[in-house]
Each structure stands twice: as C-alpha cells, then as structure tokens.
Amino acid sequence: MTDTQNLNFEIETAPAISPLKSDGKVVSMAAAGQWTLIWHKFTRNKVAVFAGCVILLLYLIGAFVEFLAPGVPEKSKPQYTYAPPQQIEFFVPDGNGGSKFLMHVKGYKIEVDPVALRRSFVPDENKIIPIGWFVHGQPYKLWNLIPADLHLIGALDKKDTVYFLGSDRLGRDLMSRLIYGTRVSMSIGLIGVTISLTLGVVMGALSGFYGGWVDLLIQRIVEIISSMPTIPLWLGLAAAIPLTWSPLQVYFVITIIVSLLTWTALAREVRGRFFALRAEDFVTAARLDGSTERRIIFRHILPSLTSHILAVVTLALPVMIVAETSLSFLGIGLKPPVVSWGVLLQDAQSIRTVATAPWLLIWPASAVVIAVLSFNFLGDGLRDAADPYGE
C-alpha cells in the first residue's frame, strides 16, 4: 500500500466511543442552565434523592403534628406508667370460630413478676380496643389557631387511649410526643441555620468588603470560636438562661446559642468560596467589562455561590439538631412542657429506666439518627452536584 498516491483517507472528527447501553440517548444539555445541570447530577445520586424525600416527609410531619398525632402530648394517664407499645391487629374472632376484620389494639393487664415483685403490663387478649382512621379524639388547636379534634389514627372511643409506641413515666403517649417533638427539633435546625447563615454572610461580607484589619479580626474570631470545644461552650451559654424565662423565650435563646457556634463554619466556607471565585478569570473579565463591584457580586459571584451555600447549609442543619438534642438531654436546653426529641431523651437518662422501657430510648434516638443521616446524605449529594461543571 505504499504506492497509493490517491488513497482516500477516512477523516474522523471525534474520538471513537461506544455507548455501554444500546439505548444511550444523548440528552442535549447545550442550553441547560446551572440548576438544570445541578438537578440532573443530583438525581443521579439515588441515596441523596431518597434522603431528600425523608426530610420532606419529616417537615410535613412537623407541619401537621396536631392532626397526625393520635393524642395530645401532655395528656397523662398515671395508671399506664411505662406501658409497652401496642401492636395493631386486623382480625378479631367473630364468635363462630371464624374471624372478621376489625382494626384494633389489645388492652393491658397487669402482671406481677413473682421474683422481683415488679409490676409490668402485658397485652390482654380479651380487651379489644377498636381503632380507625380519621377519628375524633382529644381536641386541639391546629397551629394554635384552628380548634379541631380530628386525628389521622386513634381509638374509636374517645375514652380509650392507644400507645402505639408505648408510654412514659406519667403514662403519656410516646407516639404523640415524638410527633410533636418533630416540629420543635426540625424547626430549631431551620431557624438556627437561618441565623447562622445570616451571621455568616454578614460577617463574611464585612470581611470581604472592608478587608484589611476587619477581615483579620473576623478571621481571628472565627478561628477562636472554631477551636473551642463546642459542647462545653454550649453548656456554658445555655446554663446562663434564667429559669424564669418562658418556654418560647428559651426556645429562641437556645436556637441562637446553637447557631452562635456554627456560623463560623458557614462563614469560613462562604468566604473561601467567595475569594476563590473573585480570583477567577471570568470575574476579572466582568470587571474589565465595566461592571460595578455590586454587579460583580450579585450577577457573577452569588449565582455560583448559591448552590454551594445550599449544600453547606444542609450539612449544618444536623449539627444544630444534635446540639439542641444534646443540650435538652442534659437538662439545660429546652425544658418541659416543650416537647423535643432531646426532651424526650431526657427521660431515658438512667439505665434503669431504659431497661424497663427501652422504647423511651429507641424511638426518639431513631428519630434523631434518621433526621441526621438524611441531612448528611442529602447534603453530600448537594455538595457533589453543586458544581455541575467539574467533570
């Protein structure tokens, strides 16, 4: 083939690739903006999407606690101290040897342990408490405004109480308390993160805008706060809350305390990204195009920053939730009658209580872990998707 002067060479214009799947469609992303690309990349991470759904669900629960809870959290029945969880069953004997459909739980009978002489509750096969969907039960005010008594699930007879997740020392329904706790615990994270973010952005903006010694000072403050062990500091601050304050005041102060120590991480992240972006060529280009400093920040830097901020904020939320839970657990955070997951866990402080009523530890602890885990997975997914131009 050395004498082929007029050889026709095949001209290729692109690297040779074979798609792995035969139906590999090439999606046109040419005119897709950053959020479309981020969404596309994010939804590829199935775990993160699932975690996002869980979080959405938790906030929905938080929004409609009064309706979702079978009862109200403060309703106590001293005769049912540490009653174990009741199983939902669906069939009852119809008296003819067969069975008929009836959603119900079994009532309790008291058994005395002959050795330890301790009283305990066991299900009483003969006591059938019928339950149902959308029942009228204990009255409440939805969002503290609308009086109602409709509950998603509960005993058909208003006089009966059901304990799907067991009861506590005062015979209060753990499930209702857990659902009410969702509102407080999840919202503390949200409000705390808002405060943190505001603080972080304000401080970061001051730092970036004035530069020089202001920047230096703020950086040192950030450094000092972030090198203090957080829990002792939280304890120190929370302990100073006067005992006479109302639960609502305590709620807000605790939120502020929790966010006081987490804004530093946000500020550091935002500042770092901000400075990195400011050094990018396209920002220099914008400056040379005649953009004012304000336009550069709002038109060029912030849009690149928001997705990263979203990820950082999502990862900061679980820190807040754990902080509130820890403080309340130790007895210097939120206090009854406010119900949060931390307050619920306070009941599980002694190992003897946990041994008698393990559900007091298991359910609130699971709620905390599920929330934190979901936020971490979601945040991780968002962080990976935050810069869709990386690949």
Next chain:
Amino acid sequence: MQPILTENKAMNTTNQTYVHPGLPDEEPILTVQDLSIDFHLRTHILHAVRNVSFNLCRGRTLALVGESGSGKSVTARGLMRINDPAARVASGNIFLDVEGKRIELNALGPNSPQIRAIRGRRIGLIFQEPMSSLSPVHTIGSQIVEVLQLHRHMSLAAAKTETIELLRQVEIADPTNMADRYTFEFSGGMRQRAMIAMALACNPDILIADEPTTALDVTTQAEILDLIKRLQVSRGMAMLLITHDLGIVAEVADEVAVMRYGRVLELGPVDAIFHDARHPYTKELLGSTVRLESGEANADETQRSEKPVLSVSGLTKVFGSNSAWFKKGSYALKAVDSASLDLYPGENLGIVGESGSGKTTLGRLILRTVEPTEGQVIFRPGDGSETDVTKLAKSELRQFHRHVRLVFQDPFSSLNPRMTVKQIIGDPLFVSGVARGKEMESRVGELMEMVGLDPAAMERYPHAFSGGQRQRIGIARSLALDPKIIIADEATSALDVSIRAQILDLLLDIQKRLNLSFIFISHDISVVRYFCDRVAVMHRGKIVEIGSAEQICNAPREDYTKALISAVPNPDPRNKRMLHRTRLTA
C-alpha cells in the same frame, strides 16, 4: 458528539496507517502490533488506542505526535502496563527483546514480578510535569537511590555514590549537595534533569519521554532536549518521544508516527513525514505549524507618522516591598522594571518572554488590574486627547476599559459557566448601557458572526462549546464595545496547534476589518513572529530589545534574544536549528 463505531468503514476509504518506505530494517527492540486500548467509562467505552503498530530500534528515536486526546500517552503507558484500571488492552501484542529473548509484555500480569523487572530496568519513563511527577516529600536523591537498590541491588552507600554520579551526568551542578534537596527547591529544568537521571539509573534499553519539555521555557527546553538526545545516542537507547510540537519532532526524531483519535494515521521517516506527507490531517497539522514558522515575518519599515495610541514609559511594579511588620522577612521583587514601549494605531505589538519575565504583569499594569508602583501609561484615543491611565479614578478607568480590552489565556475559566453566550458577550454592552434587549441581541448576533460562530447558538451555555469556540466567544466579548486596543494574554497557548492557527487568522482578519491595535503577549515565538509587526523581548522584568518582528527573529542584537530565538525548534528536519544554537552565559 456522534459516536463513531470502529466498524463504520466506507467502501473506498481507508483508516489504515499509511506507512512510508525507508523505515529502519534492523531488528527492533520493541514491537507493537495492532494494539488497541479501551477505557471503560461510566457511560461509554472510549477507544483510546486503535490498532496501533510500530517498532522501536536501538539508538533511534520514534516520535508519537498528535494533539490532545490522540491517545499518544495512553499508548506509551500501555507499553509499561501502567495505565489506570479503567483501561483495558482490547487486542494486540507488545514484544520486548530482553537479552535476545522475546517477551510478550501484555501476557504478563499488570503487577507481576516479571513486568516490574522491566519497568525502570528495561524501560525508563520521563514525564511532562517534573514537579508533580516527583514526590514532594522525599529528597531527589532518595527517589533515585530507590531505583538503584531495586533493580541493581546496590547497597545504600553504593547507590548514593551512583546517584551523585548520575546527577553529574545530567549536568546538575553540585550533585552531592543537590541529592539531599527536595523537588520544590529545584527549578523546572533541574527537576526534569533529576527525572532523567532517575529514568536512566538502570541503563534501560528504551526511554519513553512523554512531553518531556512542554512545561519548560524554550531555552530550558533546548537544553533538556539536547541532554536527552546526547544521552540516548551515547547509550544506544531506543527512544519513544511523545509530543504535540512538530518543531521538537523535526529536531529530535528519526521516525514519526502521527496519531489522531487513537489511530496512527501515518508512519515514516522524519523527512518523509515533513516533506512528503500523505494524510490530510498530517498536512493540516504541518500546515498550521509551518505557516507560523515560514511565513514572512513582518518587516515594518514604514515610518510612523501618527502618534502612538498607547505610550508606556518607565512602568515598574515591585511586589512584596516595605512590609513594616517583619523587617527581616521583607523582600522586594521587581516583576516589571521600568518598561517603556509605544503602540501605534493598527499595529500588532508582541511581548515575548519566558515564564517569570514579567510579560503578563506588564499587560495587567497597562489595564491597571494590577496597580503600578511607578511609571506612566498615556492613552490617545485618536481625538487629540491624552489621558494618563495611572492617574485615573476608578470610574474613569471604566471608560478606559471600554477602549482597551483583554482576551484571556484560559477559555474555560474566563467565561462564566452560569451565563449564556448571549449574556456573556452582551454583558459589556449591558453594563455600559450601549445596547439592551433586542438591540443587544442583534449586536451579539453580529459579533458572533464576526468571530465565526453561529448566532443561533447564543442561548447556549459555554459548556456546550469546545476550547477553540470558547476562545472565539471571549474574542467576541472583547470586541463588543468597539475597542481601540486588545491585549491578548497568551490567547492561543491553551489551544491545540490546528485550532491555534485558526484563532490567529481570525484575530488578524478582525484587526484588518476594524483597524485595531493588538498587544500580543506570548511565550511562543513562532506565534508572535506570525502575528506581530513589532516585538518586545522581556527578560527578568526588563524589556531587553524592541524591534520589528523580522529583525528580532532573523537578526537579534541582544545576547538574550539570540539565545531565545535560536532555542526555538524548527519544524524542518533538513534545517535543524536547536543543536547549533546560541547559548546565553549569564
């Protein structure tokens, strides 16, 4: 991007390698037959190397030449079986001659003792980035000692002595001392020398040099190529040289294989490739390179009657001086040292220099994105007025920036990925209030047409464009406000050779149509020679010589310029320049 399947062959075309006659017929030390390497990626399989065949012979150099993504590095690493796990050899054989025995390399396991006995011992490897290809936390000496102990089973003391001897052979001054230093204490050229010493420590039969001088300055590049070539010849090694630079190929190679998209398109003796190329792609590649090189340099004999549009005088920038806090640690670096030059209307002025010469800083000083320490920049927009740019307030500076625009080096980071092309090109129009809405859209359309882009694509985002297209977008942006001057800072350095030539022609075309003046900052002398009327040569912050492109390239006066110009590889194997170059003795 349309997937091209390997089976897609038209009847009357060929995708087989065109082999020129005249290849050496001696017994090869290494034979590659029909090698194909696939990368199994998440969404698709990339056929990075396809049916590649070539031989390496003792004492001869084969150059694998191609642009980015041509599969040349993958091929080289495939010979040593050190590609990452996603790469799989799909077909082909690699035979290595080890003391008379033919060993089939791709039959060996990738971590088997047999292949390890060949790596470093029979085949040595040099990389592009000497900084990152040496460990930053081990001394240079210890990294060489390791090879000697591994393959030549030397005692530590003997290995240390041998290391110092090797460093001496690669012409590192004071090798005893330098052996105990870390990579970051070495200069780029020194690091590459150390890397060569390491690759040659066990006297391998084959040396693979993967873009060994791409990260280096042109004078350093000449020295390193010189050294590699001498060592290769004196040791009788076979060399596989991987490069994108046809100049280097012409200076160093005996045989050439031209690669594109994983195929060897054309294989032959260096002279045949340069003077009797058959494949259209090879011709295109040569065309892009040789045009830059052989084009008549602009003589610029005309007397200037007009006043310069920009006059720079005594411009100086000192970094890191007068730090009041720590007197002891204060240092002052004169990045630009009283630079003076004039730029005339419609003129292309080149600024060349090696890294650290201050050429980029000079450009930024003129634009005042970096504040000058001393000196003047006088701007004459042509209406008889004069402004001293260094004295402008921030708001007046914005006016100046409408007239003097910048084109960036990196076409990726200089375009905001979150804005559409319309927004990017239209941004200067919008903020200056020149045009908004529909008017802006039609202006953006015009600009896109001017730079050779389809205006229909203006709603797309930068990520939908290739590097060359992005650079066109950047150029369109710089043209939006009808500027007088464009400062192009290494505007073509990040592009492949063929794209580079297209962009340069585009710039020249635009300049003729709009009567612009260019300040063209580059390290690449052939590009400057092609593009510029006059050239200023910078060295250590100073402008050492200014003259017409013709004079600077063909009859340089200053010693530094002579050394610089003669170090540029000449893409003509019949006229090698580098080996008898002028050396600067500083």
Next chain:
Amino acid sequence: MLRYVIKRLIYMIPTLIGMSLIAFMIIQLPPGDYLTSLIASMQDSGQVFSQAQIDAMRETYGLDDPIYVQYFKWISGIVLHGDFGFSYEWNRPVSELIWDRMGATLSVSVASLLFVWAVSLPIGIYSAVRRHSVGDHFFTFLGFIGLAIPNFILALTLMYVAYKYMGLNVGGLYSPEMADAPWSLAKVGDLLAHLWIPVIVIGTAGTASLIRILRANLTDELSKPYVITARAKGLPEHKVLLKYPVRIALNPFVSSIGWVLPNLISGVTITAIVLNLPTAGPLLLRALVIQDMYLAGSFILLMGTLTLVGMLISDLLLALLDPRIRFN
C-alpha cells in the same frame, strides 16, 4: 524550623486571649455576681452576713471594679499564680479541683485519638485503593451511620445493650472497689476494661470523618503523576502505595488533631456525663447547673487551651513530616 515554632507560638497568644475572654464572659453571664451566689449558699447553711461584712467582701473580691479590671485580676491570677478563683460549692480553690479531672479528660481524649487513628488509617487506605468495592461501600455506609449517631445516644445504647445482654453495668472508669485503690497492675487492667466503651463512643464520629477525609485525599493522590513514576520504576504495588501516596495523604491525617481534638473533648464532656466518668464533663455540668461559675469558667478555659496545644502539636508534627511547610 525554630523560627517556625516561635512564629506558631506567637500566633497562639491572641487566640488564647480570645478564649480567656469567652471564658470570662461565661463566668459573668449568669444574673447576679459571684458574691450573691456565695452569700446565698452561706445563708443556706445558716450563716448570716451584715451589710458591712458584705461590703468588705465586695471590696476584697473587687466586684465593684470596672469589668476590665475584674478580667485583668482574674487572668493575671491564673497566669501568675495558677489561681483560678474559688468554688463555693466545694468550698475549695478551683485549682485544687480541676487538675485531676482535666488529667482524666486528657487521657480519655488521647486514648480516643489513638483509637481513631488506629481504625481509620487502614480502613481509609483500603477504601481508597479498593474504591467502589463491596468493602468500601460497607465502610462508607458504616461511616455515615457513625457520623449520624450523637455520642450520648451511642453511649446510652451501648450501656443498654451491655446491661440487657451481658448483665454489665458499664458506667465509670473503674469498678467501685478499684476507684480509690492505689495504682497497680490490676487497676490499670480494670481501667482498660472500662475504657473501651467511652473510647468507642467518643471515637466513632471522628473515625468516620477521618476515613472519609483519608479516602478522599488518597483518591486524589492516587491519580497524581508521581504515583505513575513510582510504578514505572518497577516498585511492587504495595510499596508504591505506602511509600508515596499514603505517605503524602498522611499529612492531613496528622493535622487532623487540630479539629478532631476539639470534637473529642466535646465528645468526652457529654459522654462522661452519660457514662459517669471522673472527667471534667460531669463536674462542669454540675458547676453550670448550680452556677458555680469560677469552676465552670476554668474548665472551659482549660479545655480550650488543651485544643490549642493539640493544634500546635499537630502543626509541628506536620512541619516535621512535610518539608514544604518546614522550608517556607
């Protein structure tokens, strides 16, 4: 190198001052001052003070001085005389109370740190080298869980499991009969038998995050050209990994003390309260609840100082390990 050490030491001073200000602020935060609390507690035990006595005491304690003078007295007392103030709860100088507890805090923290390193190093390397293997996914998932479970919940759970299924009561650092015994081999053994639960509890989150960091760093390093150089030399794969990328990925590992230690000390505080360990935590909580503020403030100051010292050590270790830092 010496210059670097001195520079780092000087750099610490403003941070230390900042920490002391925070600690002092916490002391001052509760309503009423130290004397009101003291008098209240004395009156509880039957003593009655006249106004003259109270005024005299205000004078001695300097409570009528401006706030900065008070701070200055407090901090100079600590720096010059090791005087941390007086605990009215225990009726003893604070300095007599804290050192034992801080010692225990330090030991548990260091033990946890060693645990964190010992576990995360091999797992991190394994996960990075065998990316996306079953083992990697397993450890990654475990790491997520470990990060998500707050210390005190883990402590409670372990206590419950030990109590329910092994019949053990796992609080404290010593068995009751060993607590006051003189040091002996048996006591050390007893300590180790108790130490594992707090160490696991405190170390889990740190281990999980270190594994993630090491995995990410090592993954980055594995694709660097110097790894290919090492491979091209003909080194065996394990040597390539251990001598080069692992060695370099170790740097962030060492500097992790800087942020792991504050977390560990935080963790020790709350875990100790749950597990009833004789560390600073329970005493701090108690002091805070009854507002014995000098004691509480001193603990907070010392815990902060401890993390600073930890960071200093990590910086110095890093400089020793990484010549790039040492030479700049």
